[in-house]
Amino acid sequence: MGGPSDSWTSGEGYESFVGGLSRQVAPEFVAWLAVPPGSRWLDVGSGTGALTEAVLACCAPERVVGVEPSAAFRTYAEARVPDPRASFRAGDAGALPVDDDGFDAVVSALVLNFVPDQPAALAEMRRAARPGGAVAAYVWDYSGGMPKLTTVWDAAVELDPSAAGLHEATRFAANQPDPLLALFTGAGLRSVDVQGIVVAADFGSFDDYWSPFLAGTGPAPAYLATLADDDRAALRDAVRARLPIEDDGAIHLTACAWAVRGRA
Numbered sequence: 001m002g003g004p005s006d007s008w009t010s011g012e013g014y015e016s017f018v019g020g021l022s023r024q025v026a027p028e029f030v031a032w033l034a035v036p037p038g039s040r041w042l043d044v045g046s047g048t049g050a051l052t053e054a055v056l057a058c059c060a061p062e063r064v065v066g067v068e069p070s071a072a073f074r075t076y077a078e079a080r081v082p083d084p085r086a087s088f089r090a091g092d093a094g095a096l097p098v099d100d101d102g103f104d105a106v107v108s109a110l111v112l113n114f115v116p117d118q119p120a121a122l123a124e125m126r127r128a129a130r131p132g133g134a135v136a137a138y139v140w141d142y143s144g145g146m147p148k149l150t151t152v153w154d155a156a157v158e159l160d161p162s163a164a165g166l167h168e169a170t171r172f173a174a175n176q177p178d179p180l181l182a183l184f185t186g187a188g189l190r191s192v193d194v195q196g197i198v199v200a201a202d203f204g205s206f207d208d209y210w211s212p213f214l215a216g217t218g219p220a221p222a223y224l225a226t227l228a229d230d231d232r233a234a235l236r237d238a239v240r241a242r243l244p245i246e247d248d249g250a251i252h253l254t255a256c257a258w259a260v261r262g263r264a
Contacts, residue, residue, distance in 0.1 A: 012076065015048055017212040017221060018140075021148070022047075022110055024199035025257045026054035029109070029138050032195060033261060038062050039104035042128050044093050044121070044137075045069075045111030049077030049086075055107075056083050065098065067091035093121040101130045106264075108137040110257075112183075113172040122187035129264035135189055136261035138197065142169040143176060145256030148201050152213060152220050155238035159231070166223055180260040189262030201253040206240055209251050 029051070035041070037060035043052045046066025055064050066088040068074045074088045081088075091097040093108070093115050106125045115121045125135050140146045146168075153167040164170065174180070177194040184192040203209040216225050224232055243251055 014217045017215060017218045021199060021201055021255045022050040025138060025197050026051045026109060027058055028197045029259050030054050030058050032259060033105060033134050033136055035059055035105045035134055042098060042103040042106045044096065044106060044108040044125060046077060046088060047073050049081045051107060051109040052086050053081055056086060061085060067096055094124060096124045096128055098128050100127050103128050103133060104130060105134040110139060112137050113139050113175050118183055119187065122183060126187055126189060126264050131264055133264045134261060135264055136259065138257040138259040139175045141175060141256040141258050142172050147253045148255060149220055151242050152239050155242055156223065156235055159235060159238060163223065166219065168219055175258060177258060180258060184260055184262045189264060192262040194258055194260045197257045197259055199255050201255045203251040205249045206245060206251065210236060
């Protein structure tokens with residue numbers, strides 16, 4: 001059994017995998033930020049546009065600029081978000097292609113834990129925010145709050161102990177309140193606080209749950225793509241045995257994100 005790199009090559013694959021869950025978290029996140037109407041927003045690592053769409057729908061912004069390194073994700077977002085207040089450009093969280101002090105709110109969804117140099121990314125987000133502007137992000141709680149993903153990794157490690165280092169609960173142990181508070185405070189942000197956001201993760205059947213893991217986009221799907229057919233089938237069966245499947249075949253889980261905010 002293999003050891004993949006994370007894969008971010010398909011907007012459609014990401015949407016079926018966790019994009020839909022992010023779209024549930026995003027409206028609660030932007031409501032918590034309480035940014036006034038008419039504000040300028042920067043969406044760092046804008047992906048398939050879930051957070052940008054929530055800002056447009058809920059916050060009456062002047063404009064939203066999305067910065068995203070994946071061409072496939074930008075193309076998907078541009079097609080999905082035709083609102084003229086939104087635009088998307090190529091760029092990296094560690095070197096944002098924007099001016100200093102240009103935005104009232106600088107936000108990020110499900111990105112920070114994948115950024116190699118998080119302090120550099122926070123410094124860039126702070127640079128892009130006007131004095132007093134909001135700087136905020138949310139990330140999945142992989143330590144017990146994201147069973148959609150950790151169920152697969154727990155089963156994978158049981159079958160293949162060499163996969164332990166790929167388990168997202170291990171890789172992203174810092175996706176917890178205290179490390180997030182320390183990261184934002186260390187970036188010089190003020191009035192930093194953290195809040196949990198929990199949404200439903202419901203699936204009509206095991207196939208509805210499992211099929212997005214076969215799309216190849218994201219850490220767990222990338223790992224599955226390295227497996228031989230027999231190993232993938234064994235993992236599928238092990239995951240099925242761990243899930244709380246109802247008599248009608250439905251699966252009802254939850255997904256928890258930790259949201260963190262501060263002021264520039």
